[in-house]
Amino acid sequence: MFFKSPLELYIDITAKCNLHCNFCMREWEPYLKHKDNPMLINSLKEIIVKYDIPNIIITGGEPFLSWKLLPFVKFLKENGKRVHITTNGTLANRNNLAQLKKYGIDLIQVSIHGYNGQLNDKIMGKTGSFRKILNTLELLQEFQIPFSTKTTITKDNIKYFHKLYELLKNYSLKQMIFTEVFYIGKAVYGNLKPTYNDLLEMKEKIDGLNDERINFQSETLSFYENHFPTKCTIGDEYTTSLEILADGTVLPCAYSVVFDEHLNIFDKNFRDIWGELSIYKKYLTLPDDCRDCSLKETCLGGCPARRKVFGTKRDPMCLIKEVSR
Ligand code: SF4
Ligand code: SF4
Numbered sequence: 623m624f625f626k627s628p629l630e631l632y633i634d635i636t637a638k639c640n641l642h643c644n645f646c647m648r649e650w651e652p653y654l655k656h657k658d659n660p661m662l663i664n665s666l667k668e669i670i671v672k673y674d675i676p677n678i679i680i681t682g683g684e685p686f687l688s689w690k691l692l693p694f695v696k697f698l699k700e701n702g703k704r705v706h707i708t709t710n711g712t713l714a715n716r717n718n719l720a721q722l723k724k725y726g727i728d729l730i731q732v733s734i735h736g737y738n739g740q741l742n743d744k745i746m747g748k749t750g751s752f753r754k755i756l757n758t759l760e761l762l763q764e765f766q767i768p769f770s771t772k773t774t775i776t777k778d779n780i781k782y783f784h785k786l787y788e789l790l791k792n793y794s795l796k797q798m799i800f801t802e803v804f805y806i807g808k809a810v811y812g813n814l815k816p817t818y819n820d821l822l823e824m825k826e827k828i829d830g831l832n833d834e835r836i837n838f839q840s841e842t843l844s845f846y847e848n849h850f851p852t853k854c855t856i857g858d859e860y861t862t863s864l865e866i867l868a869d870g871t872v873l874p875c876a877y878s879v880v881f882d883e884h885l886n887i888f889d890k891n892f893r894d895i896w897g898e899l900s901i902y903k904k905y906l907t908l909p910d911d912c913r914d915c916s917l918k919e920t921c922l923g924g925c926p927a928r929r930k931v932f933g934t935k936r937d938p939m940c941l942i943k944e945v946s947r
Pocket of ligand 1: 852853854855856874875876877878924925926927928
């Protein structure tokens with residue numbers, strides 16, 4: 623590895639969640655076996671300090687379900703780390719946000735997937751979620767905690783994204799992130815992908831808004847722009863980021879949970895795990911179906927994990943019907 627340790631850790635402080643979003647990655651077979659290990663945070667505290675890891679993103683599951691969230695953030699901030707929390711926004715309240723403000727939390731990212739209760743709560747799988755999320759946004763604004771929103775764009779909400787924008791635009795948020803649903807987790811089976819035309823229309827509307835806080839990511843539009851699905855960096859020597867699941871499993875990316883390597887901080891020294899990540903490079907093999915493609919050197923067949931999930935020879939995001947370029 624080029625760096626002596628990662629610059630960024632994404633930590634599932636708990637695998638549990640109080641909601642059931644219809645695209646959820648964590649409610650998916652390959653993740654379900656990674657249950658909470660009660661020693662996770664103690665071990666990670668040691669690792670983060672020993673290896674001087676500067677950026678920590680606490681995620682889940684739903685982080686506010688864990689009683690360890692507040693003391694962990696306190697510890698991290700006392701040790702000079704930059705700390706973000708990603709949350710579904712339904713469990714934050716005046717007390718826990720006041721504590722996080724006191725500790726100096728750097729950013730809280732709140733999920734919101736619809737412009738009203740009917741749409742949002744249908745996607746998030748629990749009535750009343752929308753009202754609680756709006757309450758959290760109000761509190762974040764009141765406490766002057768830096769915050770952003772994250773919306774997963776599916777076929778169900780893409781037509782209404784501008785209404786959500788109208789709702790969010792007056793908040794003092796840092797960013798509004800809109801991300802096309804990935805082919806992973808429950809979304810694999812849910813037929814949730816928006817159409818290319820709807821995505822294009824959304825992009826044109828966003829461009830017209832001229833609001834620099836909007837960050838729109840669409841793998842479908844990227845494919846049409848670049849003519850290949852993605853360039854996989856799994857096992858790359860220049861990796862700077864790692865995911866740690868609630869049972870201590872270390873992954874180079876969220877999708878790689880489908881592979882069998884499963885390095886774990888409770889089985890191995892963290893330095894060794896960091897050094898061994900290059901074992902994932904073995905999945906960077908060019909599928910036979912891509913042999914005649916002029917972009918094969920750049921693309922290498924797209925995402926190997928997605929190929930495995932779908933059981934296809936070529937990345938299913940590669941929308942080229944006949945490879946003869
Ligand atoms: S396996 Fe897929 S998700 Fe993971 S780094 Fe490669 S392309 Fe990205
Ligand atoms: S055919 Fe294969 S190498 Fe070419 S763009 Fe598609 S996935 Fe990538």
